[in-house]
Amino acid sequence: MSYDEISQLRLVCKRMDLVCQRMLNQGFLKVERYHNLCQKQVKAQLPRRESERRNHSLARHADILAAVETRLSLLNMTFMKYVDSNLCCFIPGKVIDEIYRVLRYVNSTRAPQRAHEVLQELRDISSMAMEYFDEKIVPILKRKLPGSDVSGRLMGSPPGSSCGYVQFKGTFIYSSLTCFPAPTLSHIL
Template identity: 90%
Template sequence: MAAVVERVDGCVGSLDPDSVSLRQSTPPPDQQHQNNPLLGLPIVAIENILNFLSYDEISLLRSVCKRMDIICQRVLNQGFLKVERYHSLCQRQVKAQLPRRESERRNHSLARHADILAAVETRLSLLNMTFMKYVDSNLCCFIPGKVIDEIYRVLRYVNSTRAPQRAHEVLQELRDISSMAMEYFDEKIVPILKKKLPGTDLSGRLIGSAPVAGPSTSLTTMSLLAKNTPSRSEMTKVQQQVKVNGASMTVLRREMQEIRVKQLEQQKQLQDQEQKLLEQSQVIGEQNARLAELEHKLRELMDSNARSRKSSDLPRQSKRLRSRK
């Protein structure tokens, strides 16, 4: 039989023994963390433990619990920043060893290293433009941990090998997984995150955009704009984003210029090879003509020799016939 008890708020309700046992058996979340030896550790200790795992494995551990999700998000964000610093360090070291002239750089032993690092820089800038806007707004973390692992693999490969493969062969896996991650993020996750941005209203429309015609629309838009004026931190973030976009554009322009230069060089090489082929064909024709002349002369010599032999054999035969008679 259920007992009637008085609640803390003054209301009266029935108390079921089964519900009491269930409530007593489920401890609060803080007590759960204390019971779990791993989650009961400080955040710094858990981060040090997670550093022994790959970033792909860390991204999979986000589904364990909320505390682990928060810690893994922090580790993933720090991992992306660390890989950017490591890339900049590698690029500085390679550029310091390269000559200043572009003509000498192409034939240098570190030319492929520089090409790979430049391609990684463009890939990092694209990832930064895709994810970091929402990461800075604390709406999500850098989700694709496998991309960080692949960037580290490419950078370590560049540092450890003296004669690496071509850039498209080394970066094929990185381009594939990063492009898939960015496409999935833009198509599936960004529409959800845009509704949570501070610059959007409840309908998901950006504040400051043209509203639907209706009464007092100008007053409502002005009031919303007055309430949501951008702060200095937001302006600095926008300026940083503009700088990142400008850097990526400069990198793309450099790549386009390099591709054009390579095309011009290849065209020149093809023209040189065509000229060499024409010269060789002319030389071969001249040699064939000389060979034909030599063959004609040899035939004439052979014919003259045969005639001289026949003429020398006739008096001998006549002498033999006379001696027999």
């Protein structure tokens, strides 16, 4: 089952939501570890001198892995503050799937395409995910940060309620305050 499918299964029920949140958070941590392993393996085979590295057969592999590292770092800075505060989970399962696709491609190909060609889809969907998260979800989550006395009610939820519906593209989508369902994000990806 893909992480994108896991993110969409969060809508089934609250219990399934909790299980899927945990799987998505663990999935992001696993893909970071897998990337580190791939990067160590490639770096171990590269020459130490920079001038020799550029012409080495693994130079493109190293370039792609460096770009993935940057993307992982951006995702980490965007989401993990809120994940670590238990305000949400790592929402974009499709991004985890795409990172795995890129890493598997790098590991299985002797002569990969140029980095910008391999990473185009990852850049697009991760940028959209981060932008959507920052613009639409973070303002609601900030009200839930410790020390905040502003009510964090969602649209359509009665006062004192811990869940409600969020309107997305004209459709009301169920959302708990501890985490937002992935389809709000995956529909735009």
